[in-house]
Amino acid sequence: MKKTSVSSSKKSASANKALLIKKTKTTEKAKAPAKINFGGLSKELLLTMHSHMVKSRVLEERLIKIYRAGESFFWIGGPGEEAWGVPLGMLAKKGQGPEYDYLHLHYRCSPTLIAMGLDMTDSIRLMMNRATDPNTGGRNFSNHFVIPQWNIAPVTSPLEVQYPIACGTAHVQKRTGKKAITIVTGGDAGTAEGDFASSLILASRKGQELPMLITVQNNKWGISTCYDGQHGETFIADRARAFNIKSQVINGNDPVEVYLTLKEDMEYIRKTGKPAFVEAMVSRLYGHSSASGANPIQNEVDPVKEFEMKLLKAGLLKESEAKEIWATFEAEGVRATETARAEGVPTPESIWEHTYVGSENADWRKF
Numbered sequence: 001m002k003k004t005s006v007s008s009s010k011k012s013a014s015a016n017k018a019l020l021i022k023k024t025k026t027t028e029k030a031k032a033p034a035k036i037n038f039g040g041l042s043k044e045l046l047l048t049m050h051s052h053m054v055k056s057r058v059l060e061e062r063l064i065k066i067y068r069a070g071e072s073f074f075w076i077g078g079p080g081e082e083a084w085g086v087p088l089g090m091l092a093k094k095g096q097g098p099e100y101d102y103l104h105l106h107y108r109c110s111p112t113l114i115a116m117g118l119d120m121t122d123s124i125r126l127m128m129n130r131a132t133d134p135n136t137g138g139r140n141f142s143n144h145f146v147i148p149q150w151n152i153a154p155v156t157s158p159l160e161v162q163y164p165i166a167c168g169t170a171h172v173q174k175r176t177g178k179k180a181i182t183i184v185t186g187g188d189a190g191t192a193e194g195d196f197a198s199s200l201i202l203a204s205r206k207g208q209e210l211p212m213l214i215t216v217q218n219n220k221w222g223i224s225t226c227y228d229g230q231h232g233e234t235f236i237a238d239r240a241r242a243f244n245i246k247s248q249v250i251n252g253n254d255p256v257e258v259y260l261t262l263k264e265d266m267e268y269i270r271k272t273g274k275p276a277f278v279e280a281m282v283s284r285l286y287g288h289s290s291a292s293g294a295n296p297i298q299n300e301v302d303p304v305k306e307f308e309m310k311l312l313k314a315g316l317l318k319e320s321e322a323k324e325i326w327a328t329f330e331a332e333g334v335r336a337t338e339t340a341r342a343e344g345v346p347t348p349e350s351i352w353e354h355t356y357v358g359s360e361n362a363d364w365r366k367f
């Protein structure tokens with residue numbers, strides 16, 4: 001009897017212990033970080049990428065709010081290209097002159113510039129056409145940057161002209177021989193322009209190859225024209241392959257894949273002096289521009305949310321930390337808007353500035 005009782009109390013004690021272990025295991029299991037492959041990138045680098053991506057998204061959504069409030073005429077920008085643009089900006093060798101990388105970007109380049117250190121206020125000054133806009137003195141559209149100190153060539157409204165222009169800076173860099181490269185970005189539809197084909201020829205001539213990272217962000221749309229009806233080739237990257245250019249298609253919504261690809265390609269270009277081509281499949285989260293409504297598009301992958309979810313699941317980021325990151329950038333965006341709002345617009349006479357060196361004879365009425 002005693003034996004039984006001892007054994008039964010032992011049994012219940014061990015059952016309790018088992019229950020406890022099971023409970024702890026279940027709680028631990030719920031909290032246990034998921035094993036996610038981040039390609040060997042450090043936690044610090046992953047969190048920096050995330051922070052830039054959030055900042056860029058918050059900035060773009062602020063620009064859209066400014067447009068909706070009637071405080072600007074037009075919006076076009078980069079929400080949906082954060083996973084592509086941020087690693088690109090982080091990897092570029094920033095500085096002025098041919099010993100640093102040149103960037104010939106297009107109008108969805110805000111993530112790249114945020115990663116390079118762009119101040120939100122300067123983007124908003126451009127959006128609100130303020131005279132204080134350091135890019136154009138308040139004379140151009142949103143996201144049409146030009147930052148000579150960082151080798152950011154002027155973003156052009158005519159599509160694709162940046163590609164052959166980029167061959168020019170790459171040519172100078174080839175002569176300088178300092179392992180600096182030229183980077184060019186653009187959309188899928190624009191590759192129908194002859195300028196794009198010309199750049200592939202100029203970049204790849206045997207013995208005269210150019211140190212260029214040629215890229216296309218394929219969001220499958222050119223305003224309202226879809227990719228499938230417009231392209232005979234399966235991938236745009238296939239066209240680069242025909243010129244013997246190292247070429248690949250990647251998931252531009254995954255910042256880890258983008259970072260690793262670009263790092264490898266940039267090292268290849270710096271080492272060999274030859275071009276490389278990347279086609280990145282990306283999202284277009286708010287449609288083409290304010291001309292098409294700038295409303296969220298539901299069936300597109302949101303690269304910022306996807307990456308944030310992965311970091312949370314892997315235990316590299318806490319829910320509360322993520323909330324704070326978003327809130328901090330929101331507050332920064334509000335302050336930046338208030339600053340820009342209080343500043344003046346360009347004077348009529350300033351239209352003649354920067355037309356010719358020293359503005360001499362710039363006003364045709366004085367000829």
Ligand SMILES: Cc1ncc(C[n+]2csc(CCOP(=O)(O)OP(=O)(O)O)c2C)c(N)n1
Pocket residue numbers: 108157158159160186187188189190191219221222223288
């Ligand atoms: C030479 C030229 N042709 C047409 C236009 C009008 N336009 C502006 S954006 C755009 C669509 C571009 O699509 P894509 O190159 O895929 O870039 P995305 O806007 O999708 O990033 C067009 C046709 C232009 N700006 N320049």
Ligand SMILES: [Mg+2]
Pocket residue numbers: 187188189217218219220221222223
């Ligand atoms: Mg497109």
